[in-house]
Amino acid sequence: MDQAENLRNMVKKQASPRRVARVITVTSGKGGVGKSNISVNLALSIARLGKKVIIFDADFGLANIEVMLGIRPKYNLADLMFHGKSLTDIITPGPEGIGFISGGSGIQELTSLTRDQIIYLIQKLVELDTKADVIIIDTGAGISDAVLEFVAASNEVLLVATPEPTSITDAYALLKALNRKADYCLQDSNIKMIANRVDSADEGKELFNKLNLVVNKFLNLKFEFMGAITLDPNVPKSVIRQKPVILSYPNSDFTKAITEIAAKLCDVGTQEIKEKKGIAQLFANLLRSRIR
Secondary structure, eight states: OOHHHHHHHHHHHHHTTSOOOEEEEEEESSSSSSHHHHHHHHHHHHHTTTOOEEEEEEOTTOOHHHHHHTOOOSOOHHHHHHSOOOHHHHOEEOGGGOEEEEOTHHHHHGGGOOHHHHHHHHHHHHHHHTTOSEEEEEEOSSSOHHHHHHHHHOSSEEEEEOSSHHHHHHHHHHHHHHHHOTTOOGGGOOEEEEEEEESSHHHHHHHHHHHHHHHHHHOOOOEEEEEEEEOOTHHHHHHHHTSOHHHHOTTSHHHHHHHHHHHHHHOOOHHHHHTOOHHHHHHHHHHGGGGO
């Protein structure tokens, strides 16, 4: 039995007696399409449905989540791995009971961890699984190796795209790159698209249909439509105020749309709930090549 198999067995052994968190990875083919804004407001919407939610900011180098929440975390993932901080230390409290973890430089340093450091990190993330019902991972934008690794390791992905031609092209490029990854497991993945900044729900569905047409023709992926969010002038106002739209403008079109998407996400069947693997398993998948 190789070291990678040992790690997978360790995660299963520790996770089996208890429930694990549902992990939703939010990504996009390019920056500037509203991915982080959706992550934050989706977290709040799901929390209002009675779930314990933690946002994990996996976008190294950019602090979009903390800017949108108006919160500056004291510690990040690197402090957990290298500076003796506990999991509780690196979870920053957010509005309405949500938590927030900054990946910080820890995301970049994942590639240089030793086997013992990887095992330590996984053990800590097993603990994180017990602290949340839902963990939302906000990835970096684009098709960098770091983004692809997170998406490939996830079994539930929300892909954000807008009607801009470059957004559609880059969203397809991300799906194409994912489809080509040797370690990507189609059976373990469920990718759903959110059409953002559209003029109407019909335009959002049409945007999905266009992308889905080429996905069905050229890629071997499961791809679904999650919903549409219309262009709302309240969104940039909220970003400037560093207060999520759902809190600043509770009656806005954006808030109504993100609330509907949250309700749809939480309205899942028993089989999908059984397939949850948790944040510890995601990182075990992410880091398996490092311990072979």
